[in-house]
Amino acid sequence: MSIRTASARYEGFGKEGRGHVSTQSGVLTDQYYGFSTRFEDQPGTNPEELVAAAHASCFTMALSFALARAGFPDGTIETEAVVKLEKDADGGFVITRSDLTLIAKVPGIAAEQFHALAEGAHANCPVSKLLNAESALTATLA
Structure with missing residues (x-):
């Protein structure tokens, strides 16, 4: 595509x-x-930050489309992705997790429907599918 x-x-x-x-x-x-x-914390970017940005933006867009399909045309979605880089047993490095924290305002949605749509977006976001790491979603309906 x-x-x-x-x-x-x-x-x-x-x-x-x-x-x-x-x-x-x-x-x-x-x-x-x-x-x-x-x-270290010097100015510039790094691969993990770019992966986090990709995961957060992909999931947020997937949820936005799921909410629109479900009849919710307005609101806000804010997602933070935390990507964890760890040393592996061979002395190299591996990305082991990408955890998403979601805070959304969706007028008129029931909590159960919100969580179902969020979990579906998490499972079906193309970046979630790409990552070979553990991933968790914490979703809050404000």
Whole structure:
């Protein structure tokens, strides 16, 4: 249906190297990433942050469409994704979790229907399907 692209370049190696990531849309153009943005708190991005953004935005859009299909045309949805990077047994790294926290205001929806639609969106979001990590959803109807 659609194909999207991104590219990354790394100059130098290890902790001293500097990476740059760009997206097809141009929203990211040579955005800096490296050891200090991934494992310290220096300005720039990192792969886990980008995965979190992809998961949060995908799920939020999936839920928005599910709510619209169910007859709820108005409201707000806010989702935070927390992606966990851990060392694995081989000394490398693995993304082990992507947990979503949802706060939504949907006038007129019953809590049971809201939670059913949220769980369905969580299960069927293409990024949720892509990730080979544990994922949890905490949903609050405000």
